[in-house]
Amino acid sequence: MSNNWETVIGLEVHIQLNTKSKLFSGAPNKFGGVANSQTSLIDLGYPGTLPVINEEAIVMAIKLGVALDGNIPEQTVFARKNYFYPDLPKGYQISQFDEPIISGGFLLIEAGSQEKKINLTRAHLEEDAGKSIHIPNERLTGLDLNRAGTPLIEVVSEPEMRNAQEAVSFMKNLRELVRHLQICDGNMQEGSFRCDANISIKRSQDKKLGTKVEIKNLNSFKFVENAINFEIARQINRLENKEKITQETRLYDEKTGETKTMRTKEDENDYRYFSDPDLLPVEIDKNKLKLIKSIAIELPLDKRKRYATVLGLNQAQIDTLLADPALTRFFEKSIANSALPPKLAANWITGEIMKYLKDQNINIKQIKISVESFVKILKLIETDKCTQNDGKRILRMIWEDEALIEEAIKKTLSGKENFNDENLRKIVSKVLNEHPKQIEQYLSGKNKILGFLVGQVMKVSAGKADPKSISKLIKDKLNQ
Structure with a gap:
């Protein structure tokens, strides 16, 4: 495999906020529970229901934006991202498009022995989708909408990482940050912190980026590293064999250690974004922003x-x-x-x-x-x-x-x-008199024997004496 290739990696990290309720409804925001027991009519997409923005989620997003040195606008807008999927009852996801709550910013990572600055494109608020549960023996798929409407912040990095280790470092540092800010529990097994990795390969001397492939839903550091490494090798192998890289979405199979095609990747135009008519633009309270920045x-x-x-x-x-x-x-x-x-x-x-x-x-x-x-x-x-x-x-x-x-x-x-210095000296003298051979070894340079002698004194004192005091008394006695 040639070394004349350069890997380009960008991450989209989904951070589940630990608000008390969901992003646009009053349904509880917590993991687990009986399927569909933590939903509201809004989450289920019933006609005539209207979303209400969760103010707590806005504050959490601002905290993250400040910590990442991002730009917080005076106004942010929610948009509808239109696509059909069974676990999205409304037929669209409420997200953000051209007016996100955070733009720019950066995160420092470890790149070998050096510190590296990874710039951020944006971070936006959006609702999570539900979960499809496949029942193979019955050839059925059930829907659990407990997760539908859960508040997420999606942090989008610039494509500035060059290997899997840098991507893992980005994930670890961001996870540590959101847990420190107490806006997310960072539980990757439960899906509250996961990422999509965008990977492309180009010749080192080329300025134009290669065709991007996205790997969805990576929920462990090990999976991030293994999936990216496999995908890098797969793409380079195809390019060296003069084969085309298809822009697509792939899934990582932890059992085989390989990525597999999920679907051909859509463009932004396919989602037909437009401002959500049911939600007014959110005005960012200047005093609240100033207070958060001052802490x-x-x-x-x-x-x-x-x-x-x-x-x-x-x-x-x-x-x-x-x-x-x-x-x-x-x-x-x-x-x-x-x-x-x-x-x-x-x-x-x-x-x-x-x-x-x-x-x-x-x-x-x-x-x-x-x-x-x-x-x-x-x-x-x-x-x-x-x-x-x-x-x-x-x-x-x-x-x-x-x-x-x-x-x-x-x-x-x-x-x-009972173990003052005088009493301890008597015990030390007694122990030393009983172990002339060990004293001889210690004086000849075998310093480890000191531990044995200290142990003998501790034994006589039934563990009541202080080892430091014993050690000092033994040394003083033997160095006379």
Whole structure:
């Protein structure tokens, strides 16, 4: 396969907004439920029903536009996108065409070891369609219209990505942003964050773009990467064999790892866009826009940089803490006004807390321990009033009942007062006298033996003594 080809990728990302109700009706906006139990007459396309714009969705769109440095117009207009599909009862989708709520803007992504700016064409509000459920054994297709009318923002990038890795980075960074803004839960399995990828191939020296092929409904980072890589290889293979690329829509089959033809791609003219006569143009409240812009929001990419350069966290810790906005807030509250070392808090959250959440199959919002109790335990560790193991023991005792924290601390630390420096020195001397061979090994440069000696002292103290103090006393004794 020749290297004289250049890949051009643009993404259309569908972001399902977590408003309480749908975009143009009062029906609840939530995932799941019995088929067709979360619909209204508007969603079902009954004649005579009129849509009413959800103001909450407008505000969420403005928040995203500000975060993406996009242009928010004084007025935005909804349009009808006309096409027939069974899960679209009205026969048209209410979307936006030439006057979207966001135009321009950009998103920073990681391109190898470099940062790359991907410009955005636009982002617009639209309603989602319902869902067709195929029943092969009965040769029937059912319709579930619970999703019909769900508010979406579609973010359209410029065709500025050059490989699958850049496309995945775009998706990850945008998902992190919308979750951080709390406008979308980013649940890709449930379809609340998905994309269509537009891919074309051209000769490196050509200015004109190749024929575009769209891959629909990619709802995992793995699928995005695999589908794009397959499509790049497929198109290059056809071009090198002097075969034509057809402008079409394709679907990715995760079982075979291939893309397959769905339909010949339509042009915008096929949809016969026109302004929706049932909806007046939306005037953007200048004061509301000014207020949203005035609220200082630290964007996820900036937060990543601060965590690394200022707080000194490693990449794995940063990825874990920013994977869930609720976990991010728990961490931020832990170090705010507590003078708690960020690394200590990060170690415990990404270690003990995450282990417990995984074991219990819950998220941080469901945990029964407050930030205050968590900080109290870490303060005991930081001031050497208890060991790391003591802290873990206290944490285990209060998982189900935070009110037991004082009792747990008292029970765990009882007897530690017996291990002042004088008593500890006696135990250290006793242990060293019993292990002359290990002392000889340590003095000959085998530093790992220190851990063994510390363990022996801990054993004598029934785990009550502080390992740091033991280690210091052993070193002082042996270096005399």
